[in-house]
Amino acid sequence: MRFEDVKESALMAFDTLRTNKLRSALTILGVSVGVVTVIFMVSIIQGLNKAFADQIESLGSNTIFVSKFEPSFGRPPGPEEIHRKDLTMEDAEALRTEAPSIAGVSPIQRLLSATMRYQDKQTDTPILFGVTPYYEFVHSQYVGSGRFISEIDMQDRSNVVIIGVDVKQALFPHEDAVDKEVRIEGSPFRVIGVMEPLGNFFGQSRDNSIFIPITTYEKYYPDRPFPESVFFVIVRPVSRAYVKSAMDEIADILRRRRRVPAGAPNNFGISSQDSLLDVYNQLTGATALVLTSISFVALMIGGIGVMNIMLVSVTERTKEIGVRKAVGATRLNILSQFLIEAVVLTAIGGLAGLAVGEIASLLMNRYSPLPAYVPLWAIGLGVGISAAVGIIFGLWPAWKAARLNPIDALRWE
Amino acid sequence: MSDATVTLSPTENVINAPATEVDGHDPSMLISMRDIWKTYQMGTEKVHALHGVSFDIPRGEYIAIIGPSGSGKSTLMNLIGCLDTPTQGQYWLNGKNVSEMDDDELARIRNQEVGFVFQTFNLLARATALHNVELPLIYGGVSASQRHEMAKQALTAVDLTDRMSHKPNELSGGQRQRVAIARALVNHPSILLADEPTGALDSHTSAEIMDLFERLHSEGNTIIVVTHEHDIAERAHRVISIRDGMIEKDERIR
Numbered sequence: 155m156r157f158e159d160v161k162e163s164a165l166m167a168f169d170t171l172r173t174n175k176l177r178s179a180l181t182i183l184g185v186s187v188g189v190v191t192v193i194f195m196v197s198i199i200q201g202l203n204k205a206f207a208d209q210i211e212s213l214g215s216n217t218i219f220v221s222k223f224e225p226s227f228g229r230p231p232g233p234e235e236i237h238r239k240d241l242t243m244e245d246a247e248a249l250r251t252e253a254p255s256i257a258g259v260s261p262i263q264r265l266l267s268a269t270m271r272y273q274d275k276q277t278d279t280p281i282l283f284g285v286t287p288y289y290e291f292v293h294s295q296y297v298g299s300g301r302f303i304s305e306i307d308m309q310d311r312s313n314v315v316i317i318g319v320d321v322k323q324a325l326f327p328h329e330d331a332v333d334k335e336v337r338i339e340g341s342p343f344r345v346i347g348v349m350e351p352l353g354n355f356f357g358q359s360r361d362n363s364i365f366i367p368i369t370t371y372e373k374y375y376p377d378r379p380f381p382e383s384v385f386f387v388i389v390r391p392v393s394r395a396y397v398k399s400a401m402d403e404i405a406d407i408l409r410r411r412r413r414v415p416a417g418a419p420n421n422f423g424i425s426s427q428d429s430l431l432d433v434y435n436q437l438t439g440a441t442a443l444v445l446t447s448i449s450f451v452a453l454m455i456g457g458i459g460v461m462n463i464m465l466v467s468v469t470e471r472t473k474e475i476g477v478r479k480a481v482g483a484t485r486l487n488i489l490s491q492f493l494i495e496a497v498v499l500t501a502i503g504g505l506a507g508l509a510v511g512e513i514a515s516l517l518m519n520r521y522s523p524l525p526a527y528v529p530l531w532a533i534g535l536g537v538g539i540s541a542a543v544g545i546i547f548g549l550w551p552a553w554k555a556a557r558l559n560p561i562d563a564l565r566w567e
Numbered sequence: 568m569s570d571a572t573v574t575l576s577p578t579e580n581v582i583n584a585p586a587t588e589v590d591g592h593d594p595s596m597l598i599s600m601r602d603i604w605k606t607y608q609m610g611t612e613k614v615h616a617l618h619g620v621s622f623d624i625p626r627g628e629y630i631a632i633i634g635p636s637g638s639g640k641s642t643l644m645n646l647i648g649c650l651d652t653p654t655q656g657q658y659w660l661n662g663k664n665v666s667e668m669d670d671d672e673l674a675r676i677r678n679q680e681v682g683f684v685f686q687t688f689n690l691l692a693r694a695t696a697l698h699n700v701e702l703p704l705i706y707g708g709v710s711a712s713q714r715h716e717m718a719k720q721a722l723t724a725v726d727l728t729d730r731m732s733h734k735p736n737e738l739s740g741g742q743r744q745r746v747a748i749a750r751a752l753v754n755h756p757s758i759l760l761a762d763e764p765t766g767a768l769d770s771h772t773s774a775e776i777m778d779l780f781e782r783l784h785s786e787g788n789t790i791i792v793v794t795h796e797h798d799i800a801e802r803a804h805r806v807i808s809i810r811d812g813m814i815e816k817d818e819r820i821r
Contacts, residue, residue, distance in 0.1 A: 482706040
């Protein structure tokens with residue numbers, strides 16, 4: 155097919171669009187809806203993936219999560235898991251001293267929320283963490299001003315606290331927080347540092363936390379039940395290459411310490427970021443399948459609209475096809491003319507859909523907690539899909555036109 | 568294109584094949600039809616639209632094919648114009664046997680050898696006169712600049728120099744038919760094939776168009792007019808009368 159043919163076909167296509175504005179607009183709308191759906195779905199999936207990967211990365215370099223619960227992603231633990239023996243500080247210490255693949259161990263006690271007061275200001279939402287001096291290194295989260303918990307704080311069970319920037323904002327909006335006296339759940343504490351900001355995770359702030367020595371935590375909240383209080387251990391392997399061996403060593407040490415008989419399953423859970431990612435990918439894989447099916451149906455509907463309108467167009471212009479054939483148009487000429495017309499329709503729909511999808515995902519980023527992200531390849535995908543829809547659904551009407559007998563077509567009224 | 572051909576001046580009926588046959592036809596003739604049959608299947612019945620028609624047309628002739636409706640003259644016109652192929656028989660057009668060509672080969676022949684003029688003009692309604700005239704050149708693969716030039720020349724030849732950018736609905740019936748004639752001529756085809764060219768025109772405009780045909784003939788074009796009107800047919804130099812799918816009369820009238 156020569157450029158001249160394509161040009162003639164494209165001109166004819168735009169001509170038809172001009173003459174039948176409403177009809178074309180509705181058809182284009184149908185395709186747009188399909189492409190918007192695709193772009194929007196892709197942007198949601200991509201946004202989730204990207205946010206999750208970013209967050210996982212920011213949680214620290216390849217840390218391993220150890221608790222008495224099986225690794226899960228949002229699933230509440232079953233009764234058997236809840237009745238398991240708790241992990242202990244001694245377990246954490248054993249991991250630190252015995253496992254060669256481990257660079258650091260951070261045992262953590264976590265209270266879902268704590269009330270913190272400073273003079274007449276109060277905040278009820280911060281998550282309270284009881285941690286050790288290793289926390290900074292293991293999590294790659296550092297104190298921004300002041301200092302972090304020291305060994306002496308641990309031994310003395312000091313009433314000292316490091317606060318996240320959200321808490322700083324809530325209680326000390328216009329003044330330095332360090333060395334101020336505050337009350338946590340009624341007990342007096344002294345602020346010794348403010349953490350560096352961490353940002354959001356799925357729209358939830360990660361800076362709404364306060365940190366006290368884990369020994370102090372055990373002094374004040376020894377009997378808080380699960381799930382209000384939970385104990386877990388974060389382990390940092392020597393490097394990414396040691397994640398697997400570190401997990402094996404942890405399993406060996408804990409099985410021995412918790413006296414798990416040979417052949418019995420672990421009565422504790424070990425998960426790395428990679429395994430978290432696996433769980434996550436399984437979840438989003440299913441979601442992606444559903445979203446893809448929805449997109450497919452939307453595109454089908456758009457495509458059927460295109461086919462419908464192209465059939466009407468072929469019938470309406472039977473005489474014109476006859477004239478074109480009489481003056482020498484081959485079947486390929488006619489076929490390509492109608493195909494290009496269909497592709498022009500769907501390409502316009504595709505571009506419109508891209509624009510709307512892009513705007514939608516921008517709005518979504520701004521006004522909803524769900525992240526959305528349109529990768530460059532999705533733009534190609536949108537245009538490619540709409541062109542493909544044009545070809546697939548335009549082919550039959552175009553073939554119908556190409557096959558017309560010129561005598562019958564000329565006689566058509 | 569006419570210098571290679573020695574035009575015979577037939578003074579009599581040419582149904583009988585001349586003595587200079589090669590491969591079953593006379594290569595000096597522009598059109599050679601030999602025992603052409605066209606049969607349609609209507610339900611269980613076979614209808615013969617043409618019963619073994621044979622004739623020759625030399626280059627540069629002005630010929631009318633006349634017959635009442637149902638006589639088979641439309642079928643014959645479709646065959647001459649390569650819109651259709653015969654059920655049986657041989658048809659040579661400009662030395663090419665077109666009776667066994669497929670759709671796309673026929674399209675090429677129509678593009679190169681045949682210029683159609685229709686009763687209802689059959690112009691593209693949304694295209695300008697110039698673009699309508701360019702249409703055969705587009706399918707003939709002529710470059711855009713050359714196309715413009717040729718289309719302008721053709722429109723000038725039919726006295727429409729000042730109407731090139733008008734659309735058909737901005738033109739009178741006579742002007743539309745002249746655009747159609749320009750379109751038919753633009754590719755310098757072997758034959759100009761007109762189907763009831765004045766059927767949709769008033770008598771004054773009809774006369775104008777017939778004068779134009781006469782002029783085109785005098786410039787060396789081969790013209791075939793299919794009509795049922797005797798006064799139109801009488802403008803031609805030779806008249807073939809068709810009745811019941813057969814040639815009833817083939818006479819030179821001037």
